[in-house]
Amino acid sequence: MSDRDEVQVARWSAIKSRVGTSLRELRLNEAAAGVSHSQARLAGELEELGYHVTQSMVSRYEQGLLEAPLTLERMVGWALCCEALSSRAFKELLSLAGYYLPWNKADLLAFDDLLRSYRRLSLADQIVVRAKLLWHILGIRVEPGDD
Amino acid sequence: MAHLVPHAETTAANLARVLRLHALPSTPWEPHQRAVAARRLLEELGVRCDESAALHDLKGFLLSSPRGTELVISRDLNDEQRVEVYAHLIAHALLGPDGPELALAARFEYVPGRAPGERPPHELREEVLADAVARAILAGRLEAAPRLIYCRDLAPGRGRFSRAVLRGLHLGSLALYRRSRSYQKLRSLPVVTAFTERVHSFLGSAA
Numbered sequence: 127m128s129d130r131d132e133v134q135v136a137r138w139s140a141i142k143s144r145v146g147t148s149l150r151e152l153r154l155n156e157a158a159a160g161v162s163h164s165q166a167r168l169a170g171e172l173e174e175l176g177y178h179v180t181q182s183m184v185s186r187y188e189q190g191l192l193e194a195p196l197t198l199e200r201m202v203g204w205a206l207c208c209e210a211l212s213s214r215a216f217k218e219l220l221s222l223a224g225y226y227l228p229w230n231k232a233d234l235l236a237f238d239d240l241l242r243s244y245r246r247l248s249l250a251d252q253i254v255v256r257a258k259l260l261w262h263i264l265g266i267r268v269e270p271g272d273d
Numbered sequence: 274m275a276h277l278v279p280h281a282e283t284t285a286a287n288l289a290r291v292l293r294l295h296a297l298p299s300t301p302w303e304p305h306q307r308a309v310a311a312r313r314l315l316e317e318l319g320v321r322c323d324e325s326a327a328l329h330d331l332k333g334f335l336l337s338s339p340r341g342t343e344l345v346i347s348r349d350l351n352d353e354q355r356v357e358v359y360a361h362l363i364a365h366a367l368l369g370p371d372g373p374e375l376a377l378a379a380r381f382e383y384v385p386g387r388a389p390g391e392r393p394p395h396e397l398r399e400e401v402l403a404d405a406v407a408r409a410i411l412a413g414r415l416e417a418a419p420r421l422i423y424c425r426d427l428a429p430g431r432g433r434f435s436r437a438v439l440r441g442l443h444l445g446s447l448a449l450y451r452r453s454r455s456y457q458k459l460r461s462l463p464v465v466t467a468f469t470e471r472v473h474s475f476l477g478s479a480a
Contacts, residue, residue: 233376240379243396246389247381250329255336255379258345262338262377 143190278366293413304352
């Protein structure tokens with residue numbers, strides 16, 4: 127294992143439990159709000175986004191059991207699939223992963239507005255918007271078939 | 274930080290000019306050529322255009338961030354519809370917030386009858402206004418909309434008084450335009466447009 131990989135794995139080991147808890151809360155809060163979003167559906171939506179994350183992986187990531195680091199773009203894609211996502215939760219999740227989102231209060235309010243408009247879209251449209259949001263938030267372009 | 278569209282006023286003016294040129298009887302362009310010209314112009318002005326999206330309830334959308342501005346259009350639209358969506362989204366950019374620029378902003382353009390029922394009032398108000406401004410762009414006559422929409426910086430004026438009168442007239446026109454569809458129609462008449470241009474030239478030209 128290269129030095130870089132070792133650092134990445136060590137870093138992931140330190141945060142995987144907290145990241146898993148945050149992601150699980152995003153999914154479960156949404157279930158509490160009356161919207162059903164199973165691990166299987168989440169896995170399917172991540173697949174649509176171009177990320178191969180199986181239902182079992184979703185479960186193990188949420189429990190902080192998976193050793194393979196969850197990349198930043200998968201984390202953002204995952205969060206965007208959750209109806210309970212808010213700008214505050216998003217910023218906290220990214221900061222947990224070591225990514226500072228340079229957004230001020232107005233930006234956070236605008237992002238909440240954007241999320242509200244985005245959630246009113248059909249799933250097909252949400253999938254297209256999600257892929258574009260990944261670029262605008264992280265600078266990562268999702269091409270069909272990427273994984 | 275990002276504007277909805279970089280240099281929205283210039284972009285809208287150029288788009289209107291291109292569409293006007295392409296509507297001249299001497300050079301009757303096909304819808305496809307108009308759509309290609311509109312897209313090319315937007316891309317030259319720094320707006321990324323993607324016409325390949327598989328959208329369902331949306332005709333297109335605009336996303337803007339410090340990484341750039343992107344117009345995403347449904348692949349199912351024909352040439353005329355594509356031009357309409359471009360004009361509509363550019364109209365939204367003109368009407369965009371005056372306040373602090375945002376890190377991430379979006380505008381959605383719905384297929385008629387598929388817009389969500391519970392949209393906030395400010396969104397619906399902007400939509401009505403964007404309809405009128407988009408019509409002006411598509412007709413190649415941006416001046417058919419109130420000047421403050423596409424040119425927020427008024428001329429210096431002949432003096433303090435004439436500048437105040439000019440500003441008052443433009444603000445009044447904009448307020449009426451926002452509230453009244455009848456005024457939108459009236460304001461778009463060539464004779465009214467010509468009259469307002471003359472008044473603006475008279476009051477707005479420096480002494």
